[in-house]
Every structure is written in C-alpha cells, then in structure tokens.
Amino acid sequence: MTDTSDSTFASFLDAIEAGNPFYLTCPNDHGSLPPKRICPECTEQTLSKESLPETGEIVTYTNVAVPAPRFRDDSPYVTAIADFGPITLTGQLQGVDSDDVQIGQTVQLTVGSADGERFVAFERP
Amino acid sequence: MTAFGEHPDRSGRDLFAEAGLAALEDAGLTPDDVDEVFYGNFVGTLSENQGHQGPLMSEAFGSTAPAKRIEGACASSGLAIREAARVVRNGEADVVVAGGMERMTNMDTAGATASLAVAADALYEVRPGVTFPAAYALMARAYFEQFGGDRTDLAHIAVKNHENALVNDHAHLQTEISVDDVTEAPTVADPLGLYDACPISDGASAVILTSDAYAEHHDLDAPVAITGSGQGGDRMALQDRDSFAKTPATRDAAQEAYDDATVVPDDIDVAEVHDCFTIAEVLALEALDLYEDGEAIGAARRGETTRDGPLPVNLSGGLKAKGHPVGATGTAQIAAVAKLLAGTHPRADALDSPTVGLAQNAGGTVASATVHVLEVVE
Numbered sequence: 001m002t003d004t005s006d007s008t009f010a011s012f013l014d015a016i017e018a019g020n021p022f023y024l025t026c027p028n029d030h031g032s033l034p035p036k037r038i039c040p041e042c043t044e045q046t047l048s049k050e051s052l053p054e055t056g057e058i059v060t061y062t063n064v065a066v067p068a069p070r071f072r073d074d075s076p077y078v079t080a081i082a083d084f085g086p087i088t089l090t091g092q093l094q095g096v097d098s099d100d101v102q103i104g105q106t107v108q109l110t111v112g113s114a115d116g117e118r119f120v121a122f123e124r125p
Numbered sequence: 126m127t128a129f130g131e132h133p134d135r136s137g138r139d140l141f142a143e144a145g146l147a148a149l150e151d152a153g154l155t156p157d158d159v160d161e162v163f164y165g166n167f168v169g170t171l172s173e174n175q176g177h178q179g180p181l182m183s184e185a186f187g188s189t190a191p192a193k194r195i196e197g198a199c200a201s202s203g204l205a206i207r208e209a210a211r212v213v214r215n216g217e218a219d220v221v222v223a224g225g226m227e228r229m230t231n232m233d234t235a236g237a238t239a240s241l242a243v244a245a246d247a248l249y250e251v252r253p254g255v256t257f258p259a260a261y262a263l264m265a266r267a268y269f270e271q272f273g274g275d276r277t278d279l280a281h282i283a284v285k286n287h288e289n290a291l292v293n294d295h296a297h298l299q300t301e302i303s304v305d306d307v308t309e310a311p312t313v314a315d316p317l318g319l320y321d322a323c324p325i326s327d328g329a330s331a332v333i334l335t336s337d338a339y340a341e342h343h344d345l346d347a348p349v350a351i352t353g354s355g356q357g358g359d360r361m362a363l364q365d366r367d368s369f370a371k372t373p374a375t376r377d378a379a380q381e382a383y384d385d386a387t388v389v390p391d392d393i394d395v396a397e398v399h400d401c402f403t404i405a406e407v408l409a410l411e412a413l414d415l416y417e418d419g420e421a422i423g424a425a426r427r428g429e430t431t432r433d434g435p436l437p438v439n440l441s442g443g444l445k446a447k448g449h450p451v452g453a454t455g456t457a458q459i460a461a462v463a464k465l466l467a468g469t470h471p472r473a474d475a476l477d478s479p480t481v482g483l484a485q486n487a488g489g490t491v492a493s494a495t496v497h498v499l500e501v502v503e
Contacts, residue, residue, distance in 0.1 A: 009248050033249065033365075040360065060270065060369055062262035065312045068242060068254045069235040079255050081263060081364050090364045092253040103270055112253065119252035 008034040013118045016109045021052040023087045031086030055125055056082035056089065058105045063098040070114045082107050082122055091120040126330035126457050129448030130297040133231045133327070137166075137173050138185040141226040144329035144453075145186030148222065148460075152333040153345055156187030160218035163209045164194050165202030165225030166452035168240040172228045182226065186331075190222075196452075198244035199401060201225055202330065203455030203486025203495030209334050210354050210497070219339040223459075224331030225452035237325045241451070244489040246362040258322055258402065260363060260490045262314035265404040267369035269316065272419035276316050279403035280307035281425040283320045283445055286400060289432060290442025292471040297326045297448030321403040326448030330457035349463040349482075353386025353498030355379060361492045372491040375412035379485070379496045383414075386481075386498035390414040394479035395465050396436065397458040399487040399494075400443040409485050410438065413496065432475035440465060440472035455486035455495065462499050 012034050015022050024032045024047045026039035031050075038045050058080045067075035071092075078093040078101055092112055093101060105124075112121035127143045141164070149155060162183045170176050179192035197204040202225030209223035229237050241257040242250075250260065268274065284304055290296035302320060310319040340347040357377030360366050366373075383389060393415060400406035410421035415436065424430045430438035441447045441461035444454060462482035464470035482499045 006248060040365065060263045060267040062259050062266060062314045062316075063312070064254060064256060064259045064262075064314045066234075066238065066256065066258065066314065068251070068256050069239050071254045072235070074254075077254060079253055079259055079263070081369065088364045090250055090253055090255060090362070103266070114254075117252060119254070120249065121253065 006035055013111050013120070016120070017111050021109050022049040023052045024048070025050045025086065033087055033089070050086070052087070052109070053085050055106050055108050056084035058101070058103055058107060059083050059088070060103065061093065061101050063101070070117070080107070080122060089120055091122040093122045095123050126295055126453070126460055127328045128295045129326045129328035129450055129453070129457070131230045131327060132228070135327070137169060137175065137178070137226050137228050138181055140228070140327065140329035141182040141224065141331070142185035144224055144226070144331040145182070145222060148224070148331040148333050149186065152335070154220060154333060158220045159188045159190045159222050160220050161212060162188065162190055162192035162222045163205035164192060165197070165205040165455060166194055167196060167198055167201050167227055168243065168451070169226070169228070171240050172232055188222070197493045198488035199399065199449070199451050200455060200486045200488030200493040200495055201452040204356070204493070206332065206456055206459050206497060207354050207356055207495050210351050213334050213336050216336070219336045221334045222331055223334060224329065224456050225454070226329035227450035227452040228327045229325045229450065230327050234325070249362050249364060256314065258317055259314040261402040261404055262317045263363060264369050264408065264490065265316050265402070268404060268407065268422070271370045272422060274422035276308050277304060278422045278426050279321055280304040282400065282403040282406050283307045285425045285431050286439045286443040286445040289440050289472055290446035293442050293447060294471070296442045296446055297324050298442070298446045317402055317404070323401050323444040323449040326450040328448060328450035328453050330453040330460055332456050332459050332463070348467045348502055349499050350502050351497055352500045353382035353384070353388065355381030355385060355496045357381070357494045359492045361489070363490050370408070371418065372408045372412045372487070372494065374491045374494040375409055375485055375487060375496065376414070378494045379413045382496040382498050386500065388481055388498055392481045393436065393483050394481050395440060395462065395476055396438050396483045396485070397441060397443065397461050398438060398485045399454070400439055400445045401449055403445065405487065406438065406443065408491070409487070413483065413485060432472060437475050440470065440475055458484040458486060459497060459499070466499060466501050
C-alpha cells in the first residue's frame, strides 16, 4: 500500500463519519476541498469551513469491471461523481446494485475503507 | 522508434538506445552532435525501480549531453518535445534529442493498472477506486448525457484506428476488428469495453530537432519543421472541472500552437491525437476546434476521419492500435506526423500533398495537454 496520508484529508473523512461533512469556502463563496491553502477559483487565501449539504446528485458514473487492485474482491463496483452544490465529489457507490444507478439519483456521503485506507463513498439516503 | 508491443525482457535503456540511434541515423547525425536531451517517462521509478533516467538514457545512445527526464503522465514526451523545440528556437542549442520510453508489461495487469492510476488524484480519485479506464468512462457517460452518442459511435473509432495500423509494422496491434467485436467485448468500465482501450505497451521513441541554420549548414535532409507549440493545463481531478465532457487544456494548447504557427484548424491535413480510449479521440477533435462540441462523436462513423475521409486521424493506428508505452507516446506522434508529411509513413498514401499536420498529447484526464503543428518545409 502506498502512503498518501494527509491530516486535513483525514479530518475531512472524520467529519463525514461524524455526520458533519464540510467543505472549504472563500470570501467569494467558491467551494473547494481540503487540503487547500488558496481558493483555486480566485486565489483568495482566507478559507473557512462550511457545512456541506447532506445530499448530492449523481452527474456521471461507471460500473468498474476491471478493478483497482485494492478492490479486487469487490468488483464490479460503481464509482460516481456527485454534485453537492458548492463542491463536487468522486466516490464509490455502496449498497446499490450496479443496474440500478442513474444520472440524477440522490446520494449521501459516507466513508469506505479498503486495505486500511479510507475513501469517500456514497450511499442512498 | 522501437516497435511498440510487449518487450518484458528488454531494459528501458536498451529500448531507448534503439530509438535514439535510429533517430540519429535517420537524421544523418552522431551522438557527439547532440547538445541536449529531453526524455519523457511516466512510471520508470515503479516499473524498473530506476530514477535519474535522463543521463542513463542519453548514455544508452552514446551521449553525455545534459539530459532531463520529464514526467507529465501520458503527456511526458509531448512535454519533452515542447522543451526541445523551445531551446532550439531560443538559440540555446542546435541539435536536441526529444524522446520517451515506458516499460509496462514487466508488471502484471494489476501492477500496470495501479501504476497508470497514479496519474489521477491520489486522495480523491485513486482511493475510491477510479482506475484510468474508469476516469475516461466517467467522461464518456457525461459526454453521452450532454451531447448524445453511443458505444457504436465509439466502436467506429476503434475499428478505424485498428485498420490504420494494419500496415504499420511498429504497431502493437495489427489486427482487423469489427464494430461488433468492439461492442461485444468484455466491459472494462462501462460504457467502455476492452476494445475501447489502448493496450498496455512497452516501447521507446525519439526525434531529432535541429535549428534551421544547423540543418542548412550541414546539408541535412529535414523536410518537416515544428512551426507551432502549445501547452494547456487544468484542475487535476475530474470532479473539480466545470465539464466532464470537455477538455479545455487541449483547447488552450491548440490555440497557442495555431497562433504560434499562424494556421487555423481548417489548414490541418492530418492529425495524430491522444486516443488512449475511444472517447478521448472525440474529446480531442472537439477541443482542437476540428469539430464543434458534440459533433466529433460521429466523425469516424460518417467516414470523415477514416483514411479515405477529408481529415484522416490517427493514421499510425493511434494509441489504440499502435500502442501506448506512456512516456514514448508524445514523440511517437511527432514522428508519425513528420513521416506522414514527408511521405515516408506506410499510410502516407492516404494523403494528397499534405502540408500541415498536428499532434495532440494528453496527460491523465487531460490536466496536461500539448499540441504541436508541423509543416512541410518549402
């Protein structure tokens, strides 16, 4: 396993697990995700945490048949990108049959784990 | 260039030596003539446990000229050719080698899949299981949703590029396939199947750039010139982009290259574009302004980008059939366009006195892109 640890990313996942997901916002209301020291839209350096809307909407997805090695026992699995308003997130869709996924469906955030590394995941509300 | 394909028992240095020496011989030059080397490579530190590959690869073809390894995922040697062109045009060097090499098949499929995935965002994309095909599948579905199109449209791109590669003895896959072969192939990440994806290849490529004055003074046969160079960038992760169905890094690179060469898209006679997956050729043609957004999906199906069409695309076979030894791809595209313009490529007979060609190379999900315009020297 490759170490990609980052304390602020870990705190982002901790917050999802605690039921209080957040995103970063700048004075111009641009959303972004940690770790960030500067707004990628406008370069403002004053970033603060805001509560993330509880649900997002799937904007694209794929049913992955040839898995990443860490998920070899879980394939096929669905990865999706979901729009949460101020930010958009990539996650693995869990607990949903791959034939039952569509663009526009509502998901909420959760956290998955594989080989001891946590990741952003989605589930049905 | 070497033949692209499976060379699991050959070292990277041996592959690059073959490509570099062949390029020098073709140019009528010797290793001692080389002023500087720009070498593209993506995962050599993983596949060969070998860092510091710049001087190693230069030594392989007999040079100790200053050398740099450049990494930009699948655009590594597109970046190398751009830097090489820059130093020649700036008058800092007269003879420069630009090239690249990748070894992939000495790793198993799981290892290659994991290695290719490092071009994506390690925290937000790789962790939840986004593989390289999955990333392009996310883009393909978003494209279908926004503009329409289907797997059959994409299949025609694969069929075209395989057909183009049939006479290219450097191509990894010289096999004719049908639309049904593509649409019925096993799924990799839907809507993309096995034949929507380029193969995992080993190989090396190299090109020699010289200044106009050097070529003239030494009476070199240099029939094609790089007249335009551009590079574009974008947010790294797909999720942070405004659209998943457009690639503005290629658009920015193209605009810069067109302006640099003082050409417009209508001037392009032939193009080699970065078709790591069939959908990538569609995204490239639209970002290059060779097609309106939403129109390139049907280009191969309508016979417009086939070799008998008005704008042949990927006559070499593209990444799809020629193969994609990642770090070697950008300079292999340049070599293909140069040979097509010079009339020495096995598919050159598809073109009627071409004068302007284009090569587009992309890294990751096109967070990096380079575009080069090549023209026949009058």
